Amino acid sequence: MSAATTRSRTPDRLCAEAVDLARAAAEEAAAPGVVGEHAGAVAEGDRVVTHFFECKELGYRGWRWAVTVARASRAKVVTLDEVVLLPGPDALLAPEWVPWSERLRPGDMGPGDLLPTEAEDLRLEPGYTGEDGPEPNSPVSEEMEELAEAEDADVTAGTPAHLPTVPSRGTIASVAEELGMRRARVLSRYGLHVAADRWEEAFGAKTPMAQAAPATCVSCGFLSPIGGSLGQAFGVCANEFSPADGRVVSLAYGCGGHSEAAVMPKTPQPAPPVIDETRVDPFPLRPAADSGSVPATSDEETAELGHS
Secondary structure, eight states: OOHHHHHHHSOOHHHHTTHHHHHHHHHHHSOTTOEEEEEEEEEEETTEEEEEEEEOOTTOTTEEEEEEEEEOTTOOOEEEEEEEEEEOTTOOOOOOOOOHHHHOOTTOOOTTOOOOOOTTOTTEEEOOOSSSSOOTTOSSOHHHHHHHHHTTOOOOSSOGGGOSSOOOTTSHHHHHHHHTOOOSEEEOHHHHHHHHHHHHHHSSTTSHHHHTOSSOGGGOTTEEEOOSGGGGTEEEEOOTTSTTTTSEEETTOOOTTOTTSOOOOOOOOOOOOOOOTTOOOOOOSSOOGGGSSSOOOOHHHHHHHTOO
16 A cells, blocks of 8 residues: 555544534535534545534435535645535435336326337337338238239328328228228237236236136136237126226136126025815814813812812
C-alpha cells in the first residue's frame, strides 16, 4: 500500500474538526429542524472529509445529510465543497423503476385505455400484409398466388385499407378478405403456448375446483367449443351457475355444475285411494258381550273382585 493511499484514508485533522462548519452548511440547505446529530465522518481523499448528519425529514428515514469539506495544501482554513442528501445503509428507498410494459398485469386495462403491441412481439407473427405477394409463413399459400396470376388478375397498388374501392376479384387481397385472413398479424406458436398455459393455470385440471369435480368439461353439455388449434384443448363455459361462466376453460377442467353430474329425482306422487264399492262392511250398533278384555260374569263374582 502506497503512502498516498494511506494518507487518503486518514481524515485530515482540521477537516475532521470542522463539524460546526458542516452543520451550518447542512442547516442552510435543508429545512429548519431537519438536521439531526452528527453521524460520523469519512475521508474522501487528501484533506477532503465528508461529515454525515441524521435527517429528521418525514419520509426520509435512514437518510443522511452529507457535507463535504476540503482544505488546500498548507492552508489552515477549511472550505465547503458540497452538501447533498444521501441514503444510508438502512434508508427507506423507492422501489426500482419498472417500465410500464413490464408493470402491466391482466385486468389493468379500463375503458378507453390503449395497449400498443411491439413490432417484434413474440406472441404474433405476420399474417396478411396487404402485399400482392404473401409472406413465407402467411396463411395465404403460394398456390393461391399462382392461381391469381393464371387468371390475369389485376394487381392493385397499396394495401386494401388505403384503396378507394374494394380490390377486384381474384387478387390476393380479395381472396384473403373472403377467407377472413385480412389480419396483419396472427398468433404465433409461442403466443398460442403462452395463452394455453395461462388458461390452463386459471381453469385447468390442477385447480381445486377441477380436482373435486364429478366429471370434466369435455362431457359437459354447457361447454361451447371454439375454433382453431386451441379448440382441441379448450372451450367456453356457458353455465351461468359455474364459476367459469363465460371463460375459456380446459377440457380437463370441471365443476359441480356439470350437466351430467346429477339427475334431479322426480317428486314422489302418492298412490291413488282404493275404493271398493262392491263390498259392504257391517258395523254393529252394540258391541258383543265377549268383545271386551274382561269376560262377562255374574254379579256375585264381580262383587268379590271389586267390579260393578
